[in-house]
Amino acid sequence: MTFSRKARILVTKACHRQCAGCCNTYTTIMKHASYIERIADLPTELDEIMITGGEPMLVPERTQRLSTQIRNRYPASKLYLYSAEYNEAMKNTIPIVDGLHYTVHEGATLQDITSLNRLQELLQSHKAQWREKSFRLYIDNRVILPVTINPDIWSQVNISKWFTEQELLDKQPTGLPVGESLFIYIGT
Ligand code: SF4
Structure with a gap:
C-alpha cells in the first residue's frame, strides 16, 4: 500500500488563543517536528502540504509569502491553509492555495462567530471564482x-x-497521520 507524502508546516507558533488541548502542547507528538529555515529544506516530493500554526492569519504577509513559495516549489501538490482566525488578508492567500480548513474552537466567543460569518460572506461572494x-x-x-x-x-x-x-x-505511534511529517518554519 502506498501513502500520500504530506507535510504539516507551522508557519508560526504564535497564537492568541489558549485552547484546552492545543495540539502544539502535545509534547510527545511535537518532538517529531523538524525545524526548517527555508522552504527548500522541505522534502523534494510532497503530495499534500498543510500550512498551519499557531495561527497563520496573525502573520498574514508571512503566510502569503510562504504560500507562494510553496506553490512555486510544488505546483502539482495539494496545498491547504489551516486557520481559526478570519481577517481580510485571507482573501489574498486563498487564491494561492487549493483550499481552506477553518476551525471554530471550544470557547468560541461572539467575535469568533462574527469572524466565521464574515468568512462565509467572503466565500459566498467568490463562490464562482473559487x-x-x-x-x-x-x-x-x-x-x-x-x-x-x-x-x-x-x-x-x-x-x-x-x-x-x-x-x-x-491511532499511530507518532500521533501523526500515516505519511505525514511535521515541520516548524523558523526562517524570516
Ligand atoms: S487555535 Fe490552534 S494553535 Fe491556537 S491554541 Fe487553539 S489549537 Fe493551539
Whole structure:
C-alpha cells in the first residue's frame, strides 16, 4: 500500500488563543517536528502540504509569502491553509492555495462567530471564482454559542470532539497521520 507524502508546516507558533488541548502542547507528538529555515529544506516530493500554526492569519504577509513559495516549489501538490482566525488578508492567500480548513474552537466567543460569518460572506461572494477549491469547516462540539452554517460554500462540515494527545497516539505511534511529517518554519 502506498501513502500520500504530506507535510504539516507551522508557519508560526504564535497564537492568541489558549485552547484546552492545543495540539502544539502535545509534547510527545511535537518532538517529531523538524525545524526548517527555508522552504527548500522541505522534502523534494510532497503530495499534500498543510500550512498551519499557531495561527497563520496573525502573520498574514508571512503566510502569503510562504504560500507562494510553496506553490512555486510544488505546483502539482495539494496545498491547504489551516486557520481559526478570519481577517481580510485571507482573501489574498486563498487564491494561492487549493483550499481552506477553518476551525471554530471550544470557547468560541461572539467575535469568533462574527469572524466565521464574515468568512462565509467572503466565500459566498467568490463562490464562482473559487469553485474548484475545497472549503472545510470543523466545529468543536463543545462550542456553546449558536453557529449559522451556509451549506452552499462548504465542501465538508465536521462537528465533533477534539482529539486528545493520547487518542492520537493510540491511532499511530507518532500521533501523526500515516505519511505525514511535521515541520516548524523558523526562517524570516
Ligand atoms: S487555535 Fe490552534 S494553535 Fe491556537 S491554541 Fe487553539 S489549537 Fe493551539
